[in-house]
Amino acid sequence: GDSVTQTEGQVALSEEDFLTIHCNYSASGYPTLFWYVQYPGEGPQLLFRASRDKEKGSSRGFEATYDKGTTSFHLRKASVQESDSAVYYCALSDRGGNEKITFGAGTKLTIKP
């Protein structure tokens, strides 16, 4: 079946540091890839998505590029802020008519002021 692997379970940075959260996927077809963010006490919300190889998704200074060759969709931000502290989920959607999304385990990002 489909799967999503996030390498980092927790990341702790200082404000203005560069962020990378690694996401690799395994899917039989050509999936759509997502990044979701979850703040404490809330449900996850979509950060952005990408549907084609080499497509870049971006929002709020975060970005990720769909790489079919390395089956990756790594999340990056050049300069993090304390307000970016949250849990980030990488996910994929099978486009073979199946409506469900497969989520990674999540990465908890903590930014120290």
Added chain:
Amino acid sequence: GGIITQTPKFLIGQEGQKLTLKCQQNFNHDTMYWYRQDSGKGLRLIYYSITENDLQKGDLSEGYDASREKKSSFSLTVTSAQKNEMAVFLCASSMQISYEQYFGPGTRLTVL
């Protein structure tokens, strides 16, 4: 815009009790989902429904029932609550084509 409402926000039950969680959406979305989120863990799909009266099992459906009588609502029943099921249950919805999911705030289940 739209909103997903989950009731109750907190649900406390006894071990072995049957408990029901409710979800309503006003996005007019076709597809709805129930996920379980254990403390510090990711999301695991319990059930989803691609249209009214449709039900599809996810990876974690054992011990749960679901019901989609109307397009706007999706209920989840814990058939016999266990202490190891204490978690936050998240409801979500999406348009059939776009695959973007919109989530509710969750119901936190405590089993005594």
